[in-house]
Amino acid sequence: MSKSITLSGVLPAAGFQRLLDAVRDAGFRTIGPRARNGAIVLDELSDVAELPVGWNDEQVAGSYRAAKGSGDRLFDYVVGPTSWKRFLYPPRRELWHAQKEGQAWVPEAPADDFEPTAFLGVRNCDIAAIRTLDRVLLDSGYREPVYDSRRSKIFIIAVSCAAPVSTCFCTSMGGGPTPTDGFDLSLVELGSGNDHRFIISSGSERGAEIVSALNLDEVVERDLDAAATQDRTSVEKINQVPAMANARSTIAATMRSDHWDEVADRCLSCANCTLVCPTCFCVDIEDTTDLSGTSVSRHQQWDSCFTMSHSYLHGGSIRKTTAARYRQWLSHKLGTWHDQFGSSGCVGCGRCVTWCPAAIDIRVELEALEESLKEMTTEEA
């Protein structure tokens, strides 16, 4: 993937089904955005009508609202509570099982039956999140076998964001509304009604191959101008977080700040932020046995540093207080992730902000830490 990006052409929105069919004919099932119980989630689809046609979302700290409007656009909303991590590194997975024969047993790993899958409507922040997970699960010592195999079976169809919300801050994390890399195909949705169309770019050979059969229209000046305007408008709408630039050093210097106790007064320690986060990788591992105790299955499942068991040592947890647990989350995500994997663990998707029942905003907390650092340094001076 991510060789040279080529502008492939323009697909009229009326022909979107042809793209879905071409992807299916190439051997991929498709997972993409779908409206479910008032939220836009990721699930299998095969028909364009299954997309959240005309849906929009509104997201602020602690609140999410998505609803069908009168329009006909396919992607005028941003990320929902699900991330692609759910498919690449599922919430629960068997690692191995074993059957006792007498006293002896031999562990066996199950085969992974993940089919080749097209991810449709991947936002640029989520491409960055997949790259971040790659660094954790593939490039830091050994390759996580199931993630590795699933990663090689996905076909990424990205889409530019035309309707960012208040929780978006990708531009402060090195991203932006338009994907530039890391996809097989990328879409820019333009216009509506009779003028509704998609500029398609390809970022891989197989991407180019799939679109070559679609008889796309030629990209003209008018399309490029519209795409540029849409991108600029989105960039202007996306909140800037200047404090991110120094996040790592701010956090390192404020690990003993009182501010953590202040956040802890509001934080419910519910773990929502880590569960919606597209890069959190912590897992717990546990046994399930049958009644006779002769067969065992060992599973891993998503875990969170907000649980007491995460830091448990016999005698008690290391991070007993909410303050210590919130600090682990924020300082890992924005700080020590750099030490571990050479990048921030945050991509600016804003999910943790939206889905926090207490409306705690990681950006605001970082800014408060920066403030508390200034106070600390003036006191010392």
Next chain:
Amino acid sequence: MPLPMLPVPMRIRRRVKETADTFTIELEPPDGTFAFEPGQFNMLYVFGVGEVPISISGDVSRRDVLVHTIRDVGTVTHALGRLKKGDWVGVRGPYGRGWPMKIAKGRDVILAAGGIGLAPLRPAIREVLDNRDDYGRVVVFYGARTPGDLLYPKEVVKWRARLDAKVSVTVDRADRTWHGNVGVITQLVSAARTDASRTVAMVCGPEIMMHYMRIHLAKLGIADEAIYVSMERNMKCAIGRCGHCQYGGDFICKDGPVFTFAEVESRFRIRSL
């Protein structure tokens, strides 16, 4: 490629009761050989119960047997304690960065263990005593709660009998049979008499013990860069991906468990990290 989370079942060849709550098991590697470095650990799995990190306590030169000394403190260690000769234990490992055996060559060495901390340090002590000529002055400090809690008592007596090493043992609380030192391990430190500038110290015990040991070692003039400690955090994977053993920017399972005090000094001062 072997799957990283798959344990290898090994049979218990021998089981020794060490103290009221501590025991040693000797495992048979299926292909007859298991290589490791002092300070490394394995993940030991009990069928249907769970898996825990346990240091390797045997001799590095004995590859035909895998030795673990375990204190029964909870679910999995208790289940390990109930296993008998001939039973099977799942093993993954060895993992982690161990004691600085190469760096210690040619220098004075202080080895200090508190409680079960002797188990992870024992391969280093043996390595040093078995290759005595490779090192300068050798000092071993060992502290336990009571005389009944002392691990490997016969072996420790042999160490103490050696004229080429200073081996001091202390207990927090003595009984009538005890004729040795009573009190905390740190009180032994001033008698080390090593050349501070060329001393390497390896310290293993509860965090609070390592904290005070470092203060006393610093008083002798030993730099934080030459003091090594073994850290402990919850561990589920031992290969840097379950996230449980994070200690600031390090994963204790793969960046440790052994660190220089200089590496962890700033983190030692952050509570509940």
